[in-house]
Amino acid sequence: MDETINPINLVLFSGTDDKLQAAAVLAAGAAALGKPVNVFLQYWALDAFRADRIGADHGLAPEAGTEGRAHVDGLRKAGQASWAETLRQAKELGGVDIEACSLSMDLLGIEQSDLDPLVDGVEGVTSFYLNAGEGQVVFI
């Protein structure tokens, strides 16, 4: 793949399963196209990546309502991969880097050892922007 290709940069803020699923789909799709993907985990998204609760039920965004809940459950019953599994598949392709926001680590009072191995490291916002380069930044 062309070295000059711009990465896609996903900033994950929300920690509900629907938003994390949507973000995982964006990350995996970009990785399949050969684009480098930088994922930066902030606040409640970072909390969802804790090793002891990554597989837990993280709820849905308020706009989902009860009907949305039923649709999401239906897809899951039909065998849809979880967002964590989708990210694992994306990482197998290479080119996907997942970093925890150091400020959010302080906020939650956690260490990197508390996080799922999907998370590659901890960085600050300056490092995030350096890696983002000229690529688009998407906030979810």
Add this chain to the structure above:
Amino acid sequence: MPVLEIDQRVDAKGLSCPLPIVKTAQAMKAMTSGQVLEVLASDPGSVKDFAAWSKTTGHEIVESGSDGAVFRFVIRKN
């Protein structure tokens, strides 16, 4: 037309977007240029997705078809 020899197969039936493409990209990585991959998928979005993926990555879709429920793509690695 000569019958294409399939080197590798991916069964992505039952997988939802974007896993059919992700599984295909994973399989492609292990293949060599000129080899042929057959993919079966049931996600209706895969028709446009495989076309877009082929265009972006340069891997050529040499055959495609559907029986209405399953979509089949035959792709040659570039």
